[in-house]
Amino acid sequence: MAKAGTTLGMGVSEAVAGNFIMAPFGKALAEVARNRPEVLGLTADLGKYTDIIPFAEAFPDRYLNVGMAEQNLIAVAAGLAKTGKMPYCTTFGVFATRRAYDFICIACAHSNLDVKIFAALPGITTGYGSTHQAFEDTALMRAIPDVTVIDPCDATEIMQVTHAAATIKGTVYVRIQRGNVPVVLDPKTYRFVPGKAQRLRIGKDVGVISTGLMTARALEAAERLAKDGLNVSILHVPSLKPFDADAVRAFAASVPRIVTAENHVVSGGLASLVVEALYDGGLHRPLTRIGLPDRFPECGSVPYLQEKYGLSVDGVVKAIRG
Amino acid sequence: MAVTNAPVDPAPIGFLEEKAHRLRRHMVKMASGKGQGYLGQGLDIADLLAALYFYEMRYDPADPKWPERDRFLLSTGHYSIGLWAALVECGTLRTDELSTYGGDGSRLDMSTLDSTPGVEMTGGSLAQGLGQAVGVALAHKLDKRDAKVFVELSDGELQEGSTWEAAMAGRQFKLDKLVAFIDCNGIQADGKLVLDVEPVADKWRAFGWDTMEIDGNRMAEVVAALQWARVERGVPKAVVMRTVPGKGIPTLEKREKAHFVRVGDDEWGAIADELEKTRG
Numbered sequence: 001m002a003k004a005g006t007t008l009g010m011g012v013s014e015a016v017a018g019n020f021i022m023a024p025f026g027k028a029l030a031e032v033a034r035n036r037p038e039v040l041g042l043t044a045d046l047g048k049y050t051d052i053i054p055f056a057e058a059f060p061d062r063y064l065n066v067g068m069a070e071q072n073l074i075a076v077a078a079g080l081a082k083t084g085k086m087p088y089c090t091t092f093g094v095f096a097t098r099r100a101y102d103f104i105c106i107a108c109a110h111s112n113l114d115v116k117i118f119a120a121l122p123g124i125t126t127g128y129g130s131t132h133q134a135f136e137d138t139a140l141m142r143a144i145p146d147v148t149v150i151d152p153c154d155a156t157e158i159m160q161v162t163h164a165a166a167t168i169k170g171t172v173y174v175r176i177q178r179g180n181v182p183v184v185l186d187p188k189t190y191r192f193v194p195g196k197a198q199r200l201r202i203g204k205d206v207g208v209i210s211t212g213l214m215t216a217r218a219l220e221a222a223e224r225l226a227k228d229g230l231n232v233s234i235l236h237v238p239s240l241k242p243f244d245a246d247a248v249r250a251f252a253a254s255v256p257r258i259v260t261a262e263n264h265v266v267s268g269g270l271a272s273l274v275v276e277a278l279y280d281g282g283l284h285r286p287l288t289r290i291g292l293p294d295r296f297p298e299c300g301s302v303p304y305l306q307e308k309y310g311l312s313v314d315g316v317v318k319a320i321r322g
Numbered sequence: 323m324a325v326t327n328a329p330v331d332p333a334p335i336g337f338l339e340e341k342a343h344r345l346r347r348h349m350v351k352m353a354s355g356k357g358q359g360y361l362g363q364g365l366d367i368a369d370l371l372a373a374l375y376f377y378e379m380r381y382d383p384a385d386p387k388w389p390e391r392d393r394f395l396l397s398t399g400h401y402s403i404g405l406w407a408a409l410v411e412c413g414t415l416r417t418d419e420l421s422t423y424g425g426d427g428s429r430l431d432m433s434t435l436d437s438t439p440g441v442e443m444t445g446g447s448l449a450q451g452l453g454q455a456v457g458v459a460l461a462h463k464l465d466k467r468d469a470k471v472f473v474e475l476s477d478g479e480l481q482e483g484s485t486w487e488a489a490m491a492g493r494q495f496k497l498d499k500l501v502a503f504i505d506c507n508g509i510q511a512d513g514k515l516v517l518d519v520e521p522v523a524d525k526w527r528a529f530g531w532d533t534m535e536i537d538g539n540r541m542a543e544v545v546a547a548l549q550w551a552r553v554e555r556g557v558p559k560a561v562v563m564r565t566v567p568g569k570g571i572p573t574l575e576k577r578e579k580a581h582f583v584r585v586g587d588d589e590w591g592a593i594a595d596e597l598e599k600t601r602g
Contacts, residue, residue: 040464067494072487076519079457085464086459107454111436132463182427194565299442312343 019183021155025118025176026054028162029088033059036166040080041062042089044073050090050120051178070100078107078117086114086166093119093134093175097141098192108171109144116165116173122151122175122212123263123292124311127301134175135292139268141173148172148194149241151263152213154183157238160192168194175263177210184216197244199251203231206320207255207285209248211237211270214261214290214311221316232320237270245277252278252285259288259319263311266291290319332353334377339541341411342372343601346570348407350597352423352430353583354590359424359432362580364404365468366507367474369544370563371408374472378548384411386440390469395455396506397475399433399445406430414440449482451475452502456492458557474503478510479584480519486529492558493530501551502531505538506563509580526560538563571596 012308021027033039033055041055045068056063066073070091077087089096096104096119098174102202108115122134141149148168157174165172185200200215201222215236222232237244237253252258252274262270271289292309306312310319345368375381377379396405403423409415409575414570415429415438422428429438433446443454455473462469468565479485491502506522517524524535532555547561567581568574571593574583583594 040558062464064495066487066491069484069487069491071484072456072491075450075453075484075488076457076460076491078450079454079459081457082454082460084457085461102447103450106444109449110444195496 018178021159021183022180023051023054023079023178024155024181025162025178026051028098028159029055030058032163032166033062038084038086039166040044040085041282042066042073042077042087044068044070044091046091046093046120049178050092050118052090067246070095071103071292074100074103074115074117075107077101078111078113079085081108081113081115082111082166086116088116088118088165090120090147092119092121092132093137094121094132096173097134097137098119101140104141104147104171104173105144109147112146112170114170117171117173118162118176119173120176120178122177123299124302124305124309125213125263127178127305129299130296131180133297134258135297136265136268137175138240138270139265139272142268146170147241150238151175151240152192152238153213153215153236156183156185156187156190159187161238164192165193177213182216184219191308192238195239195242195244197235197237197239197247197251199233199263200236201232201234203233204255205231206257206322207233207235207251208259208261209235209237209251209270209274210261211240212261212263217311217313217316218261220313221320224313224317225320228318240273243277245272245280246275248274249281249283252283255285257286257322259290261290261319264291265294267294288319290316324573325510328461332472333468335541335545338377338545342368342541343570343597344405345372345404346597347594348410348420349403350571350590350594351420352403352406353585354594355421356424357587358582358584359403360400360581361400361403361583362509362574362577363401363505363507364407364563365569365571365574366539366550366567367401367404367505368407368569369539369541370474370503370505373541373544373548375408375412377545379472380469381412386414390467391446392470392472393458395442395451395471395473396434397451397473397564398448401474402434402445405434405441409440413441413529428578441593449475449479449484452485453491455500455502456488456495456497459492459497460495462499463495464496468499468596470499470501471497472501472503474505476506477504477506477515477522479521480504480522480525481517489526489531495496497558498554498556500522502560503538504560504562505565506562507567509567511581513578523560523562526562531558531560533560533562534576535562535564538565539569570600
């Protein structure tokens with residue numbers, strides 16, 4: 001973890017604790033492309049900063065850079081997809097969603113085209129300010145019909161999701177961590193299943209429903225709390241759309257209290273989905289929401305901001321204790 | 323199967339003019355059924371559509387998804403009335419569907435949907451066509467296919483930034499089988515062009531496209547442009563077409579409010595008569 005108060009260079013990951021894999025997305029995409037000649041890699045002047053370089057080096061003829069033009073990135077991808085190709089597009093989440101939303105909605109999703117969007121810098125994973133922090137992208141993307149939205153936990157899951165995206169029909173939006181990405185889930189035992197939530201830990205006292213990198217925080221927090229005798233269940237929900245509402249309801253029914261944790265604003269993302277699922281099922285549980293508030297994040301480094309907004313392990317521990 | 327609906331060269335101008343007339347007739351029928359529609363724009367690109375579907379394009383009306391086909395992307399989805407006419411005339415869609423234009427449950431929406439056979443892209447949100455055409459042409463190039471990609475866009479769409487993003491990409495990727503037709507009819511939703519887009523041809527030249535300018539309502543010039551566009555010089559091509567909204571129906575040509583045409587129920591007969599008289 002970078003030191004508080006320090007913002008690292010654009011191409012450098014902020015999270016480097018323990019085991020990690022460098023550029024898991026790009027490595028996995030190169031693997032996918034070996035068996036699928038239709039796979040292409042596209043970016044809009046952010047190849048170096050979205051981890052697609054391992055693919056670009058392996059398949060230079062299948063790597064296309066459209067320049068700093070996100071609308072065109074998605075439009076060109078749509079044209080390629082309707083002509084038998086499977087483009088994987090990378091840019092930052094903020095630019096994919098805030099700049100190219102209409103193109104994702106109409107040119108891609110409306111025609112159910114196989115365009116795969118791998119969006120870097122989700123939530124607070126960069127200190128480059130709110131122009132670069134995609135803190136509301138899940139809310140935006142899940143509002144579009146037929147789009148699949150995935151927030152992987154770690155390097156293991158990013159690699160598995162990169163493979164799985166090729167088998168999921170239609171437009172897929174994935175929030176990726178880049179650079180040295182921690183390995184939290186055991187690649188030997190963990191298997192991402194499209195559309196499914198997975199219980200990672202069983203405990204009777206509190207249930208944490210988490211997505212993305214917050215699942216890693218929740219796992220660490222649960223270990224710490226176990227030492228104090230507090231037993232925490234964890235349901236990891238990588239797929240925000242489609243949303244595994246049945247699993248969420250079953251999980252919620254098994255615990256007296258719920259904490260949701262997401263690297264995103266608490267409106268329109270995981271917390272909203274959980275509340276909708278519980279209400280629809282007539283199930284009521286006390287609920288604490290970990291996530292970003294409804295305001296633009298202030299200036300600062302990742303550790304500082306994560307601490308401030310309660311996304312750090314300490315923050316999760318505090319929320320679970322209640 | 324190499325399919326073209328065109329007789330061989332020399333270009334049968336008279337035949338194509340008759341086809342354009344028949345397309346306009348279909349359009350009047352569609353708009354009169356609904357009492358309204360984007361008739362002005364449809365009429366102004368009738369000559370281009372006739373030349374594409376009955377002269378230039380390799381396209382099998384019975385198999386609109388034929389992989390080797392040339393493709394035509396209509397970026398201005400609200401010009402759908404023109405595309406429906408062409409697809410009915412060539413046989414991809416049925417004549418009896420004309421009266422359903424814009425109606426409940428119809429396949430002939432007032433803006434194009436690519437779920438309708440023969441439609442290459444969903445239009446309606448403007449300036450999304452050129453980028454998609456770049457993608458299609460790029461896929462053909464990667465696969466070393468011979469197929470051409472034709473795309474129509476409008477002068478109004480030149481106001482959208484995405485048009486120029488795509489224009490740069492088309493040049494960058496050397497898409498010499500990509501041909502853009504820029505329909506300069508001088509109107510947009512709020513009336514006459516509210517933001518000056520001239521000089522249109524110079525803009526395309528500046529973006530590195532081989533460019534020519536024609537009267538888009540003169541069949542001989544449309545055909546000459548298509549023949550010119552067959553020669554590949556390593557860059558995409560732009561054909562700037564000057565057209566008249568409502569072309570072929572003087573009452574509509576003179577209208578100031580040409581973006582969306584509404585005509586009284588009792589006036590459609592006169593409109594149809596005007597079209598026949600103009601044809602002579």
